[in-house]
Amino acid sequence: MSGDGPSTDGDGPSTGSDGTLDAGDDGDRAPDAGGGGSDDGRWDAARRRLVRLGQTSVGERVLIAFSALVLSMAVGTVIVLVAGVLATCRDPALTIGGSTLCYDPFFVFDRLFLGALGDPLAGGWSPLNNQFAATLRETTILVFTGLSVALAFRAGIFNIGTQGQLVVGALASALAVLWTASLVSGTLALVTLIPVGLLAGAVGGGFYGAIPGALKAYADANEVITTIMLNFVATLVTRYLVRNHFADPTSQATQTRTLPDAGQFPAILFDPRTDFSILALLLALAFVGGVYYLLEHTSFGYDLRTAGIQPAAAEYGGVNAPRTVLSSLTLSGALAGVGGALFVMMTLGKFQTGIPSYGFDGITVSILAGNNPVGAVFAAFLFGVLKSGSNVVSFATNVPPQLVGVLRGLIILFVAMPEFFRLIGRRLAAGEPESGAAVTAGGGADD
């Protein structure tokens, strides 16, 4: 599993000697059903190597995501039940057949979902309620980390370092805003600070993404490992920088000074105490459109996707593979960095160590969305619900909020095994023709 994402693959994929990204292929039986273009032959191998998630049709993708979600909730219910039996507590939440349970899974999921939306079923619900604002606040950041992972994924690169890139972008953004604020004031500050912060976040994150990019492009170092290692390095180096050079002298916490108001996203419509700005969400949606356009309608996007699907063909077609790897990871890191900038300029108002694991959630968001930028919005919203709902859960019950972390992993696991759902689907629809053909024919989304 060393340095061989498909995009720098020199051996030619037909040998199948470098299977890092091989999606446990059904390529052996399905490719003939593929897109039906004249260059079918050349793309057979491509399809085999394509990450499975990108291979499925939008309909099936949504179905798989939904099934994975339901299944994760089911497993989550079992976990909460078992934990409820094993835990000891003063006042049990549920009594089933004489045995007492500390946690009530249905109440947990009720709080997780309805709570995150601000109880829409209760009377007098308004979309401007504070819990819904918290959900949208989390969604905004998750859109960026989801886009970051998705963009790299489309280029055939596993960027597990979104977390580190977000952390570096966040610190860069905080420092840039604080420094600029010392130079400008008044209206000038109002129009410069936020753009400066966003730009610094993008540059910081982009730089930090470029490191594993260059290592992969020019030294064949596997990006899964280097990006994970760089996450640790980012945490440690930012902690050092803040503690030793940029600490807020008035605070015990390891954090920078608070940004001036002009450097923070203004609260519009929503209560300012929720730390949510609709402007930031709109910015996130604009980035979604931008990334979609970049991937689907520019020659760079075409190169990137080709490098992801079929590196040998891409190189044959004149794509500079190392440069594509480098620029995709840089862009991916920049997206994560903007997410970090928003975390600083909207959520916290300063940089503080111990940033939540938005980057890892971004992996789930991207995988759930089948690496599609538009799908990432929905997946990010779902995860925004989970993250904000977990606070409601820990407020309303004694169930540890880490439950959401478990669900995050379970969802990835279930989405990663579409074959499982196909099997169930086939069992349910016994007698109907094999669905493989219909499945791959929909792969057109990536052509």
Place this chain on the structure above:
Amino acid sequence: MTDAGLVNSLRSASGRLLIAGVAGLALLALGVAGLVAPDSTAGRLFFVLASKSTLSATLRLSVPIVFAALGGIFAEKSGVINIGLEGLLIISAFSAIYGADVTGSLWAGFFVGILASTLLAALFAVVCIEFRADQIIAGLAVWLIALGLAPFASSVFYGGPNTTNVGTLDTITIEGLASIPFFGAFFDASPAVHLMLLAVLASWYVLNRTTFGRWVRAAGENPKALDTAGVDVSRVRYAAVLLSGVLSGMGGAALAFNIGQFTGNGPTMVNGKGFIAIVAYLFGNYNPVGALLSTALFAGLDATQLRLQTADVIAVPDSLVQTIPFVAVILVLALVGRTRLPEAAGDHYESGEE
């Protein structure tokens, strides 16, 4: 092997030589400095490095990484890339503590840890082999599940991400031999260290000298031939992945009993050791002894940074010194570049019978 492949393996070989050479030269230079000028920074650094306690710490820190690396070798040799080693370490570290707490016996806890890790590995195996999931994604899922589940369970049972302390394994000390300078560390160590050395030798023997080892290698290199020979490729892969669970379980349990407690904040007490293990076996070229040696490099750096923090030799802030092992892993990966992985690693194999 293609030209590109040849170039790559040459580069890998020269990368390994380069790293070994640089490490050797650095030690030599420090040794000279230590003899010539014992009071210089370099000299004092040498005495820190050459002390018995640094070797002790290196061995102690190596245990979880080596066990996970051995597990990773079996899985990947059989054709299943197990990137979820980190998750296996996390789950076994917690379960071992919980098991020890409930049963009152550390060794019983040790087996509970192994059991938990093996169960999670079994889930991973089913998902990859039966349901043909992408191995990298499934491995990440294993990591993230454990990263959520262990602190969750800890909060359920202990009210927070950190468990209670159940005590540590008693060290085995052989009087006399233990007082040998430097190498005395081998005779004054936790039984986990001896278990690790034993596991390295056993793994080497199993992989290279037994029928099972031959099957594992064939399942990764040429599954078709193995299938033709009448051996069920899936079963061999299941066995190898389960074995990676057992071995990682030993590593996680040993890690937890090293301090007697599971700590589950942030990246948990495992803190990337499972990923370092992957680089260790890649750098060790899938050889158990090689994995031990490359782990010793990373763990040695980690031990040095721990000692530097206490010995006050060089005034570098903790946070920066702590990055040393991670940076070393990145450098090694960049210098070694692509290693030749088993021909069919990452591929799903389906026998013609279906």
